[in-house]
Amino acid sequence: MALSDPTFERRVASTPASDPQTRAEALTIAARALRAAEYVCVLTGAGTSAESGIPTFRDALTGHWAQFSPQELATPEAFAAEPDRVWSWYAARRAAIVAAQPNAAHTALTLLASRVSHFSLVTQNVDDLHHRAGSRDVIALHGSLMRGRCSAGCAGTVELTEVAARRVPTCATCGARLRPDVVWFGEPLPAAEFEQARNAAVACDVFVSVGTSNVVEPAASLPWLAASHGATVIVVNATMQGQRKGPSILPIEGPAAVMLPRLVEEAFAGRRARQRGPAAE
Numbered sequence: 001m002a003l004s005d006p007t008f009e010r011r012v013a014s015t016p017a018s019d020p021q022t023r024a025e026a027l028t029i030a031a032r033a034l035r036a037a038e039y040v041c042v043l044t045g046a047g048t049s050a051e052s053g054i055p056t057f058r059d060a061l062t063g064h065w066a067q068f069s070p071q072e073l074a075t076p077e078a079f080a081a082e083p084d085r086v087w088s089w090y091a092a093r094r095a096a097i098v099a100a101q102p103n104a105a106h107t108a109l110t111l112l113a114s115r116v117s118h119f120s121l122v123t124q125n126v127d128d129l130h131h132r133a134g135s136r137d138v139i140a141l142h143g144s145l146m147r148g149r150c151s152a153g154c155a156g157t158v159e160l161t162e163v164a165a166r167r168v169p170t171c172a173t174c175g176a177r178l179r180p181d182v183v184w185f186g187e188p189l190p191a192a193e194f195e196q197a198r199n200a201a202v203a204c205d206v207f208v209s210v211g212t213s214n215v216v217e218p219a220a221s222l223p224w225l226a227a228s229h230g231a232t233v234i235v236v237n238a239t240m241q242g243q244r245k246g247p248s249i250l251p252i253e254g255p256a257a258v259m260l261p262r263l264v265e266e267a268f269a270g271r272r273a274r275q276r277g278p279a280a281e
């Protein structure tokens with residue numbers, strides 16, 4: 001679905017996304033696109049959980065942890081060298097997630113899912129707030145902080161409920177260390193999940209990017225993959241700095257927990273939930 005409002009396209013190209021009239025028009029056009037859509041794919045990033053008080057990866061490097069760089073904590077090499085230190089950092093982040101609650105952005109996505117025929121939710125977040133808000137079948141590109149898996153490659157994962165663990169637990173099967181079930185620097189995204197995300201981006205007619213700067217590849221390619229296959233792309237983010245512009249891109253600048261509920265409200269207020277079909281794979 002291409003946008004069909006040349007006047008708006010010209011304004012978006014020439015005015016900042018923070019301009020109130022531009023944003024109001026973008027919301028109106030985005031709401032119309034969502035209402036007409038058969039298949040909506042949403043990609044979420046750290047900005048989606050920000051209003052829940054979950055710090056972004058780099059913001060989490062505060063206090064005692066500020067003396068470390070991401071490469072000293074989030075790489076296979078760091079874990080091999082100092083497993084207890086790496087594990088305890090992840091345990092601290094896990095404790096922050098357990099203490100947090102889903103926010104209005106997470107809730108708006110469960111509402112959106114109930115209003116469209118086909119819906120896919122792809123996330124770069126490693127918290128479980130989408131799940132706790134009620135979203136199901138979330139495609140998690142970066143794994144989950146709430147799970148561990150065997151560092152020696154045993155099949156299966158372990159749900160982590162022991163948030164305060166200071167020492168690395170061991171695999172019940174082989175005795176090797178458990179590692180956080182997240183994607184570290186230098187590691188590829190899980191192939192099956194990324195393939196699902198790509199397929200959703202290609203198949204959807206509206207793609208919504210929420211709370212992500214869209215600069216970290218390969219996930220950053222998903223909105224533009226969707227656009228190149230004819231989808232309208234709605235970008236909801238605190239800042240549009242660094243985001244691509246284009247005729248099929250609708251910038252909605254502002255916090256996800258404010259803008260996403262406003263968008264879903266504008267699209268579906270007073271309308272009844274539709275019968276959902278199976279999500280395309």
Ligand SMILES: [Zn+2]
Nearest residue numbers: 150154171174
């Ligand atoms: Zn094992």
